[in-house]
Amino acid sequence: MAVQFLKHVALAIPEADCDKAEEFYTNFxxxxxxxxxxxxxxxKGSRYDAVILVPGANRKQLHHVAMGTDEGGLAWIKQRLALEEIPLLDAPECIDAHEISENRIWFRDPHGVLFQVAVCPPEKAPAPEPQFLINSPGHFNRVDVGALPPKSDIADVCPRKLGHALLFTPSISGSIRFLTDVLGMRLSDRSEDAVAFLHCQGGSDHHVLALGSSHDIGFHHASFMVGSPDDVGVGGQRMVDKGYGPSWGFGRHAIGSNFFHYIRDPWGSYAEYYADIDYIANSDTWEAQNWPIEDSLHTWGPNPPEDFVHNYEAG
Structure with a gap:
């Protein structure tokens, strides 16, 4: 079944950015x-780190992407790498000392993105949330009770899990081929050669890795599940109130259906709150669509910042 989940993303950052990086992600x-x-x-409560920062770079850049699998999946990926004549690499020294117990491999895709695939149990499932109830014509699902307490009584928003990451690539089709042929992922949907979304077989969110077109590789955003659309709105607004911006949200995507609010990080990329994403239980019955460009970003919500799809790692 090849890769089964996204374990973490790692970014190299300048040493001088450590304090503002800590402030951003803890506020998030x-x-x-x-x-x-x-x-x-x-x-909170997760088995694995979601974002790893490697200090010491001249500028922020994608360091690597880590995926989890089982023994059979790792063996299958090794076979596919051999067929593609993609060599296995030594672990980066900065990472190796902290993950010595894992059965894992390192390699680069044809565009230069560094991947780690490790044999490890899946991330712990988030604790069940109270059902998100709405009243709609003919359906009174919330009766004799309000939806929310006063905003001053709403607790801080805590992401439940790392859901997906979007990477820049100079070839959407080439990266789709690598992720499907070598890592065993499946295409969920795409929009021409602008953006594509891939999921893991065996049941996963609509996308676990997404691809955005650029003239070079890079990191665009990491996306985190929260408990409800209200958490998306509250979390996003509180980050804006703390001075982070420009942001993009509150809105709802067309592809994947999730509610979203993106918060710009200190380097021009983003962290996203999301809720209510499509779930693909059977890859063989899901039919990938090629969406029109004009429908590819969102169904409703504000327009994104003008530089939203700019790859700052590529200049």
Whole structure:
């Protein structure tokens, strides 16, 4: 079945950015977990780190993407890498000292993105949330009770899990081929050669990795599940109130259907709150669509910042 879930994304950042990076991700609702010289941020109660920062770079850039699988999946991926004549690599020294117990491999895709695939149990499932009830014509699902307490009584928003990441690529079709042929992912949907969305077989969110077109590789955003659309709105607004921006949201995507609010990080990329994303249980019955460009971003909500799809890692 090849890769089964997204384990973490890692970014290289300048040493001077560590303080503002910690402030951003902790304000976003993640927990800081020190890993020697590394800065790791995780969802509360999660088994794995979600975002790992590697200080010491001249500028922020994608360091690597880590995926989880089982023994059979790793063996299958090794076979596919051999067929593609893609060599296995040594673990980066900065990472190796902190993950020595894992059965894992490292390699680069044809465009230069560094991947780690590790044999590890899936991330713990988030605790069930109260059902999100709405009243609509003919359906009174919430009776004799209000939807929300006063906003001053609403707790801080804490992401439940890392859902997906969007990576820039110089070839949408080439990256789709690599992720499907070598990592065993499946195409969920795409919009021409502008953007594509892929999921893991065996049941996963509509997208676990997404691809955006650019003239070079890079990191655009990491996306985190929260408990409800209200959490998306509250979390996004509180980050805006703390001075982070420009943001994009509150809105709802067309592809994947999720509610969203993107918050710009210190380097021009984003962290996203999301809720209510499509779930693909059977890859063989899901039919991928090629969406018109004009429908590819969102169904409703404000327009994104003008530079929303700019790859700042590529200049």
């Amino acid at each position: 609702g993640l927990e800081l977990r020190r890993r020697g010289d590394l800065m790791a941020f995780a969802c």
